[in-house]
Amino acid sequence: MPAGYKAVILSDSASGSARLRRTLLSSANVNVVDAVPLGPDTLTALRSREPNIIIVDAAWGSKADVELIRSIATVLPTSLIVLVAPDGDMEYAQQALLSGARGFVTQSSAESALVDALDQMLQLETSRRPRLPxxxxxxxxxxxxxxxxxxxxxxxxxxxxxxxxxxxxxxxxxxxxxxxxxxxxxxxxxxxxxxxxxxxxxxxxxxxxxxxxxxxxxxxxxxxxxxxxxxxxxxxxxxxxxxxxxxxxxxxxxxxxxxxxxxxxxxxxxxxxxxxxxxxxxxxxxxxxxxxxxxxxxxxxxxxxxxxxxxxxxxxxxxxxxxxxxxxxxxxxxxxxxxxxxxxxxxxxxxxxxxxxxxxxxxxxxxxxxxxxxxxxxxxxxxxxxxxxxxxxxxxxxxxxxxxxx
Ligand SMILES: Nc1ncnc2c1ncn2[C@@H]1O[C@H](COP(=O)(O)OP(=O)(O)OP(=O)(O)O)[C@@H](O)[C@H]1O
Ligand SMILES: [Mg+2]
Missing domain, CATH: 3.40.50.300 (P-loop containing nucleotide triphosphate hydrolases)
Incomplete structure (x- = not known):
């Protein structure tokens, strides 16, 4: 995949999305183009930005959010959904993966692990995607x-x-x-x-x-x-x-x-x-x-x-x-x-x-x-x-x- 993937952070916490934005500044591949709050217009807002990557800041993890991930995966099937999961809540992370997220890092490791995890996921995507001429x-x-x-x-x-x-x-x-x-x-x-x-x-x-x-x-x-x-x-x-x-x-x-x-x-x-x-x-x-x-x-x-x-x-x-x-x-x-x-x-x-x-x-x-x-x-x-x-x-x-x- 070429450099410059568009990423959008989905978060209901301004400080959470600012922290993730800072973390991703060191990525050579990913540009954060926007942060989208949670709400009735989330899907429309995400769709209009056509992101390659959606980073879901799930510190707030609740069952309803897993439903949201499912809707995002359906409406934006080609976007890579990556979760920043709450520490110690593996069940939530598992549910999110089953609903369409492609990978996750935990809240406490995000700063050190997110950029690498994204690089690996993008590489995997490139090799999996059918090579259309x-x-x-x-x-x-x-x-x-x-x-x-x-x-x-x-x-x-x-x-x-x-x-x-x-x-x-x-x-x-x-x-x-x-x-x-x-x-x-x-x-x-x-x-x-x-x-x-x-x-x-x-x-x-x-x-x-x-x-x-x-x-x-x-x-x-x-x-x-x-x-x-x-x-x-x-x-x-x-x-x-x-x-x-x-x-x-x-x-x-x-x-x-x-x-x-x-x-x-x-x-x-x-x-x-x-x-x-x-x-x-x-x-x-x-x-x-x-x-x-x-x-x-x-x-x-x-x-x-x-x-x-x-x-x-x-x-x-x-x-x-x-x-x-x-x-x-x-x-x-x-x-x-x-x-x-x-x-x-x-x-x-x-x-x-x-x-x-x-x-x-x-x-x-x-x-x-x-x-x-x-x-x-x-x-x-x-x-x-x-x-x-x-x-x-x-x-x-x-x-x-x-x-x-x-
Ligand atoms: N204009 C029509 N007049 C009479 N019968 C019709 C007409 N159009 C379709 N049918 C009948 O309705 C039935 C369903 O048609 P069809 O299989 O094309 O629907 P479908 O929407 O493709 O269904 P499915 O959801 O099973 O794919 C068939 O028995 C067909 O013969
Ligand atoms: Mg039919």
Missing amino acids: LDERSRAEAEGREGRLISIFSAKGGVGCTVIAVNLAVALRKHTEEAVCLFDCDLHFGNVAVLLNLWPQATLGELLPYADDLTPELVEEVMLTHNSGVRVLLPPTAFEEAEKVDPALVANVVEILKQRHKFVIADVGARLDSTALAILDSSFRIVLVTTPEVPALHNLRRMLQLTEDLGYPREKVAILGNRFSAGWGIQSTEIAETLGYPISVTLPSDGRLVTQAANRGVPFIIDAPRSAPARAVSELAKLIVESDREQEGPESPPARSRWLRS
Whole structure:
């Protein structure tokens, strides 16, 4: 890792953070850029500073603080959390480590041991981090070759993410003829292969032994091609392999997919862990899928709040209403009014069409392009293409446009 890591001290004691700041003055690698107090805005404050290292001054150690460490580790998965633990409270230190802290020093040894401990942890991080061809990546970005990552996410399971992800990928391929890939991020119970009638002869699992030496060629080798032309990356077929996939591997795979495809569709589904957050962070757009019923809408509201807390711009998020009907369920205008967000696209419920498509392994966008669900997915694909062009075009209007229309 290069010199000059940004560190933030998290402490509710001004004298505690001043002491740690003084201690870190002797570090050649670490610059303390700020001290953040504990409070309701802690997470937002930490996120806005994008620190490489968060030093948690835990002289105040209590159970609630362990919860805070867990939230920080989830919201800032790539930051190194280091604890200055209260002397003699090993149980607290252990709980903090289990919640996502990567290491600790004790309060009394901090002055002499913190700088060395940080150096060792940073060295370890460097050797563990999969070696992404970063030069390649920045070159791709500079040349504007980086593809657009579109995440399909829902705050509640079973609302139609996979059906939409599969049909959207095929629709984008059909309408643009660009390189499109679909990444099934449901590591344990992914259904993309079934919906596309693909035999998982190669999967993400094959990349596990190469996690530290990932190359675009290796990723290419484990992708399959659907007859629509969409390239597909499937999750491991064995649960044991799925357990071994870590967030860094997924994040690096996603970056490589973006180098090679104009559109990358990630079927993230309803999980909100550090892997999902890393994918959402690096997304161009997030499609939040909901059905018109209170439990799904309740969770959607919480998810929208989280996207705001995470500092995502409004235009990054669009709501897709699935299984909406004019005759029953809560109506989209009412939902939009309550949430303060428009519903960008609605898909009607069509059990027969969607079930037959799933059973045959042929997306309805291929077999029934004129059906109402297929037209709605095509509309979503068009909105994505438009918002991509708006961002790239010289006289871009503000990116809200039709993407966020009601
Ligand atoms: N517009 C629709 N009309 C009728 N049935 C639908 C529609 N969309 C999805 N379904 C059905 O809803 C069920 C869930 O769909 P899907 O698997 O895509 O949801 P999911 O959000 O990916 O679920 P999971 O959380 O399990 O990953 C499936 O049985 C699917 O056939
Ligand atoms: Mg799914």
